[in-house]
Amino acid sequence: MTTAPRKGTRVRPAPTLEDLAARAGVSRATASRVLRGDSKVSEHARSAVLEAAQAISYVPNLAARSLVTGRSDSVAFLVEETEERMFADPFFLGMLRSAQEAVAGAGQQLVFTVVNRPEDQERFLTYAAGGHVDGVLLLSLHGKDQLPQRLEGLGVPTVLSGRPLSGRRRLWYVDADNIGGGRLATEHLLASGRQHVATVTGPLDMCAGQDRLAGYRTAIEAGGRAVDESLVSVGDFTVAGGYAATAALLRRRPDVDAVFAASDLAAFGVLRALRESGRTVGDDVAVIGFDDIPAAAEQEPALTTVRQPIAALGMTMTRLLIDRIEGREPLPRRTVLPVELVVRRTA
Amino acid sequence: MTTAPRKGTRVRPAPTLEDLAARAGVSRATASRVLRGDSKVSEHARSAVLEAAQAISYVPNLAARSLVTGRSDSVAFLVEETEERMFADPFFLGMLRSAQEAVAGAGQQLVFTVVNRPEDQERFLTYAAGGHVDGVLLLSLHGKDQLPQRLEGLGVPTVLSGRPLSGRRRLWYVDADNIGGGRLATEHLLASGRQHVATVTGPLDMCAGQDRLAGYRTAIEAGGRAVDESLVSVGDFTVAGGYAATAALLRRRPDVDAVFAASDLAAFGVLRALRESGRTVGDDVAVIGFDDIPAAAEQEPALTTVRQPIAALGMTMTRLLIDRIEGREPLPRRTVLPVELVVRRTA
DNA sequence: AGTGCTTGTGAGAGCGCTCTCACGAATCCG
């Protein structure tokens, strides 16, 4: 359909290994050995090849190498969110950053993709299974999305951020201790004498949302009380979601004096709703968030929150994936990193 | 040096075009034609191939295709900054976002790379010239960095964000009207009766920094006065840079009553320094930024700024690059997009 | 019936690399 010319835009044809070998006076095999750092080459041959490479600006054709090795030395960073969400949430950006660093550190490249629509997913599947990436870092898995299973089925190693809702037995993932974090936050609220501790949850089709809620429940029940469902308001990790959930919550239970929000962004929404209702944050109502994004500390008043080790999360995912790709076993299928409560002014 | 197994992790060997053709009862050539959407195939053959592909979960090997076509259907997004800067500056994030959208819209993939150290640059050069990407979107070019020239020299089409300091004749770039923006901001300050209009510049090894300063100079001179160099304070587009530049400025010229900052981030630093010196922003001193990042409007008081069309910039760069790759000519080597002044509370 | 076109198809030659295998030369050991 396109009228694109079939061959790239290269001015003169790029030198091949053949050319390099000829110039260095060795065989293709030996030239290849030098370039890959194979040990079994004489010092003489090595320097001849290196010199020739310099002289003719030889650059190996990665596609050809990839074709025979079956490796591309790049991994995909896939986010299943809208661009809007991806770029509005510092959590994703933090993960992208640490993944990019870790990938670069391993001498690989990062292919950055965000998919929303089902057809994008199909396209990505073809792309990944086609061998342009050796593995996939998958973020923000919703519901019972089968993408990781399908990728693994096609032979593409995949590591998830966050425990999957289904298939947790067989999939590889790195997660923060969301249950523990929810418990920590709620216990802190309870310990400071709050009577009506509510929670604004994340999306309940995501494991992180469920787990943070589970932590909340555990803490409440450990305190000897039963969970009052009217204190549980469903949100979705965004500012708008937190705001709406809080508005609904306040209508139901004007007596709340503490809120555990399942994300910092949601907590910002909570703060706004609280303020607009005339309440004083930290005094009338205590608030705790989750994530510890940079803005949390800059917030006025500074937000008490559960810190996720975002950099470590991204680092760990990436290393795990690369280890899998390179066949280093045995590796832990699941890694859960600890979180910590950062007490600031709102609780 | 690695002990990696030589073949991927695929459980059973992926089906090849050969397998597909055999199953569909046609030749490899015909199967290939169907997959590429070549017109000259009978309806009968087409459906047979499609069916077979479905049945055996056939996915074409992209490396093999790439080897013969010389195309990879992916482009690199390269930022020459530290990770810190890249992720702290909404301008870069906005560019990444729009580039990712545009690239995906064209059915291509985005390889995201940030390089700081010279050896990273070399590695990237090898990677790009090796054919894993068809072209490069290059952001944040400093000084007389020869990377774009070298890429083009190796046959890799490159489009820059921002006019390069050297080689502007032969390189392709998309830029915002930085000179016009600087002029606009300064004129606004002058028109509102400000007497001592200072500027906190960007880094002067970047064209955007130079141009915004040039716009400032033009406006001052058009107002009939000479530029007072003590009112020009060199910063670097960051909050810290803006803060430091302002501190120095205030020491020199306590009488300033207006500041044009070369970026919004720098403007935030200016505001802080001004506030800490006991001045009232918008009243004692007017401030105008540049970029119109989201935080500019949320700032208290809301920041008056020059809006760059970030989304359009990224979109245009990407389209230009892809058009070049696909050989659509003639195309404009340089594109300059207009900016507009967004008047809010600080000026 | 002959000539020319279009249309759909398959055979086969690569694309540039890696990797196995075989082989001569150098080194080692009993």
Place this chain on the structure above:
DNA sequence: CGGATTCGTGAGAGCGCTCTCACAAGCACT
């Protein structure tokens, strides 16, 4: 000093695809 290793090397066979070319079949004109 002969046999066994080791070492460095080159020949050659692919990796899985695309693309050119040739060709057979069908159709429309002379």
